[in-house]
Amino acid sequence: MKIIDFRTRCVAIPLNAQLRHNTGVHPGYFLRTILEIITDEGIIGLGEVGGGDQRMALQKLKPRILGMDPFHLELIKLKVLRSIYYLSNSRLYAAIEMACLDIQGKVLNRPLSDLLGGSVRTEVPMIGYLFWRYDRPGGGHDTCAEDLADYCVELHETLGINAMKLKAGVQKPMEEARVLELCRKKLGDDFGLRIDPNGLWSVATAVRVGRKLEDLNIEYFEDPAWGLEGNAAVRKQVRVPIATNMYPNKFDDLGPAIRLGAVDIVLTDIHYWEGPRGVKDLAAVCNTFNLGLAMHSGAEFGIELAAMIHTASTIPTMNFAGDAHYHYLTDDIIEGGLMKYENGCIKVPSGPGLGVSLDEDKMKHYEKYYEQKGDYYARFHQDPYRPEWHPTVGGL
Template structure:
C-alpha cells in the first residue's frame, strides 16, 4: 500500500460560548485542520491538528515529497522521515507528524480491519471516563450561554454539565482572575459535589509561592491533583516538594527528554499525555509505558479537539493500562462536529471507543464544507489574546488578572 496524495482542510466549529483561560481565550470557536491521505488501495485516512489556515495547509503540502509512495503501515519509518531530531531543530514538525500519523493509523487499520488501538497493543477498556472542563466563559453572541464568573454561577454551570453528561470529576481552568477567586470557586464546587474528584489548572499563571498558598487553601477538598500551577520543571518540583497533593502537567513534559528529566528530578506526579503535543498516538502511548514502568501517574490531555482527534484520545485511553485519572476533553463545549453521526455522546461521564476499523470515525463531507466556509468567513483568532482586553497579554508568573466584577461580555 502506498500514499498517493495528501490534503489539508481548515475548518472552524462554534463553541457554546467563548472560553477564558490565563493565557487568552478561545473566541467562540475552535480552528482545526483536517488531514486526509489517499492510497493506491482506494482507502483514505483522516487526521487532525490544531490551528490552520494557509500556513498549516502549506506546511502539509510541503511534506508531500516525504510522503508520496510511503507505505502507511510503516509508522516507525514515518516518524524518522518527518521528525528526524536534527532536522527538527530547524523545523519542528511534531504536530504535523501527529496529524499525518493519525491518518496513517486510520488507513492502516482499515487495510488490516483492526482498530487504531490494536496497532499499539489493543484495548484494556472499551470506554474512557472524562472530567468536566470548567471554564469561566464570556457570554455567547446570542446570549443563550456563558457568562459564568461567580462561584454560584460556576456551580450552576457544573450542575448543568453533570445533568447532561454524567461527569464525576470536575476540573476548573483557573488563572483568569486573582487566585483567591479560584479558591472560592473550588470551595463552592467541593461543597456542591461532595465525593467527586476536583482539579485546578491555572495554566502556569502563578509563582511557586502563590501556588503553594493556593494548594494549602484548598487542601481540605478531594483534590486529585494541582495541574501546572507554576512554570518549568524546577518550579513544579519546588511546588511538589512543598504541598500535600499530587501535581500534574501537560506543558513542561511533552517529549521524552523532558520525561526523563522529570523522573530524575521527581518534579511532577502525573503526566497528561496529548496525542498531538507528543507527536502522535504511538509516541503518547510509548510515554505511557515509561510512566507505567516508573509507577508515575498518567492521563489523557485535551488540546481542543474535534471528533477525529477525540478518536485518537479514546484509542490512547483505551490502550493505557495505567490510566488512573479521568481524561480531559473540551468536546462538550462544541455545538457540532465534522464526523458522520454528529458528536459522540457521553454516557455516565464516559465516551465509548469507536467500533469501526482505524480511528473508527468518518468525515461528514457536508459538515466539512460548511465549517470550511465558516473559516473562510471568520478567519482565525489569537489564542493568546483576550478580545475583551485588547491591550492585555499574559506574563507568568506576574499575571495581570481580569477583574471578576467587570462582567463577561465579548466585544462582538
C-alpha cells in the same frame, strides 16, 4: 500499498460560549486542520491537528512521505520528525501517524485500538472542563465562583460526568480555589477535582493555593508554576499531586522532570507525544517510574477525539477521567455529529481504523465558516472585553 497524495483542509466550528484562559480567549469557535492521506488502493486515512491553520506546514512534509507504505511508521517518523531539527514538529507528525493508523485499521478491518495492543475498556470516562466564559448560553459572563460551580453541577446532571477541571489563571487565585470548594460541597467527596493555571502563578502563589486545596483531596494540581523548576518547587511544599501537560510535554524533558521530582502525573497528548504510538511509549516510561497518567485535551474535533479514546482505552494504568473541551462544541465534522456522552463516558468507536468518517456536507459548511472567521491563532489571543489586556506570567 503506497501513499500517493494527501489533502489538507481547515475548518472551524462554533462554541456555545467564548472561553477564557490565561493567555486570552477562544473567541466562540475552535478551528482544526484536517488531513486526508490517500493510498494507491483508494483507502483514505484521517488525521487532525490544532494550533491554527496548518495546511501549508503539512504540505511541506508531503514530498517526504509520497510513495511510502503507511504501515512503515518508524521510517515515516524518521523522515518526518527526525530528519531536520528546524522542520521537526511532533504535532504535524502525530496527524500523519493518526491517518496512517486509520489506513492500517481499514486494511485489516480492525479498530485502531487493536493496533496498539487492544482495548482494556469499552468506554472512557470524561471530565467536565470548566472555563470562565464570556457570552454564555442565555447571555452574560461568568464572574464568580458560584457561576462555575453551578455549571459543573449542570454538566454532572446532563452529561453524567463525575470529575471536573478548572482552567485557572483568569480570576484572582483564591476565587478560583473557591470554585473547587463549592464543587466539593455541591457534588460530594467522591467527585474528582482538578485545577490548571497553565504555569501562570508564581511559586509562592501556587503554594498558597495548593495548601488551601489540600483538605479537599483534589485529584491533582496541574502546572501550578512556570517550568520544571517551578513545578518541582511547588511539589516540595504542598500535599497535592502535581500533574503536567507543559513540563514535560516532550521526551527531551521527561528525564530531567523525573530527576527533579517535578511531577506525579503526566497528561498524555497525541500531538505533544508523537502520536498514539508515542503515547504508548510514554505510558511505558511512566509505569517504570510509578508516575500516573491522564489524558490532555487540545480543543479537538471528532477525528482526534476518536484517536484519543482508542489510545486511552489501551492503557491499563490510565485511571483518571480524560480531559475534553468537546462539550463546548455545537457540532462536529464526522458523520452522525457529536459523539455522545453516556454516564459521563464516551464509547470507544467500533468500526475499522478510527471508526469515524467525514461528513462532506459539514466539512464544506465549516470550511466556509473558517474562511469567514479566520485563524485567531495567527492573531494575539486577545480579550474582546479588555482590549489593553496582555498575559503576565508569575505576576500573582
